[in-house]
Amino acid sequence: MAVCVAVIAKENYPLYIRSAPTENELKFHYMVHTSLDVVDEKISAMGKALVDQRELYLGLLYPTEDYKVYGYVTNSKVKFVMVVDSSNTALRDNEIRSMFRKLHNSYTDVMCNPFYNPGDRIQSRAFDNMVTSMMIQVC
Amino acid sequence: MADEALFLLLHNEMVSGVYKSAEQGEVENGRCITKLENMGFRVGQGLIERFTKDTARFKDELDIMKFICKDFWTTVFKKQIDNLRTNHQGIYVLQDNKFRLLTQMSAGKQYLEHASKRFHDSDLITSWYLFMYINFK
Numbered sequence: 001m002a003v004c005v006a007v008i009a010k011e012n013y014p015l016y017i018r019s020a021p022t023e024n025e026l027k028f029h030y031m032v033h034t035s036l037d038v039v040d041e042k043i044s045a046m047g048k049a050l051v052d053q054r055e056l057y058l059g060l061l062y063p064t065e066d067y068k069v070y071g072y073v074t075n076s077k078v079k080f081v082m083v084v085d086s087s088n089t090a091l092r093d094n095e096i097r098s099m100f101r102k103l104h105n106s107y108t109d110v111m112c113n114p115f116y117n118p119g120d121r122i123q124s125r126a127f128d129n130m131v132t133s134m135m136i137q138v139c
Numbered sequence: 140m141a142d143e144a145l146f147l148l149l150h151n152e153m154v155s156g157v158y159k160s161a162e163q164g165e166v167e168n169g170r171c172i173t174k175l176e177n178m179g180f181r182v183g184q185g186l187i188e189r190f191t192k193d194t195a196r197f198k199d200e201l202d203i204m205k206f207i208c209k210d211f212w213t214t215v216f217k218k219q220i221d222n223l224r225t226n227h228q229g230i231y232v233l234q235d236n237k238f239r240l241l242t243q244m245s246a247g248k249q250y251l252e253h254a255s256k257r258f259h260d261s262d263l264i265t266s267w268y269l270f271m272y273i274n275f276k
Contacts, residue, residue, distance in 0.1 A: 043196075055195070055196060056195075056196055073196070074191065074192070075191035075192075075194065076191060104192055105192070107188070108189050108192055111184060111188040112185040112188070112189065118181075118184055
C-alpha cells in the first residue's frame with residue numbers, strides 16, 4: 001500500500017529509504033526531501049493549532065496529484081515519511097497510524113541491536129521484511 | 140531481588156575489566172573513562188527509544204527533564220530523582236541521594252576512587268542523553 005518508506009535521522013539525512021516501483025526512485029527521494037520542510041513546520045511551535053501537540057503522528061503532510069505523503073516524528077527527532085498512492089482510497093487514517101506504529105516498533109528494535117551504530121544506514125533484514133510487508137499489497 | 144545483584148556484579152566486572160585491559164599508563168588519562176561513558180551512552184540510547192515510544196511528544200526542555208527525572212529514572216533505578224535544579228539558562232543539576240549502583244559500596248574514604256569509576260558509566264547514560272536532547276533544536 002505504501003509506495004515509498006523513508007526513515008530520516010535527527011540531522012535530516014536518510015537512514016533508510018525504499019520505494020516500491022524501482023524505476024523513477026529519484027522522484028520519491030525528492031518528495032521525501034521536500035516533505036522534511038513540512039515536518040519541521042508542523043513540529044515547530046508556530047503550527048500550534050494545526051497539529052495535536054501531544055501526538056507523534058503528524059498526519060497528511062501534503063497531497064500531490066498522484067500521491068499523498070504522511071509523516072511521523074519520534075521523541076528522539078527521527079522522522080518517518082510514507083508516500084502512498086492517491087488512487088488507493090481504501091486507506092484510512094487508522095491504517096496509516098498502525099503502519100507508523102509498526103515502523104516505530106521495528107526502528108526501536110534496530111536501535112537496541114548492539115551491533116548497530118546509530119547514524120548508520122539501517123541494514124536489518126527484519127526491518128526490510130517489515131517494510132516489504134507494508135509495500136507488497138499494492139498489486 | 141536476585142536480578143539486581145546480578146546486574147551489579149556484571150557492572151562491577153565491566154568497570155574493572157575495562158581498566159585491566161587498558162594499556163600501561165592509561166589508567167590516569169581519560170581513555171578508560173571515555174570507553175565506559177560511550178558504553179553507557181549507547182545503552183541509554185536504546186533504552187530511551189523504547190521508553191519514549193509510547194509517551195506523548197515532548198513540548199519543551201522541561202518536559203524532557205521531567206521525563207528523565209521521573210519516568211526514566213524510575214524505570215532504570217526504581218526511584219525518582221530527589222532534586223532538580225536549574226539556572227534557567229540551560230544548566231540542570233540532578234541530585235540522587237541514594238544512587239542505586241553505589242549503595243552496595245561501603246561508606247568510607249577507602250573506595251572513593253573506585254566509586255567514581257562506577258559512577259562514570261552509569262551516570263553518563265542519562266546525562267549525555269540529556270545533552271543530546273537539549274541539542275535537538
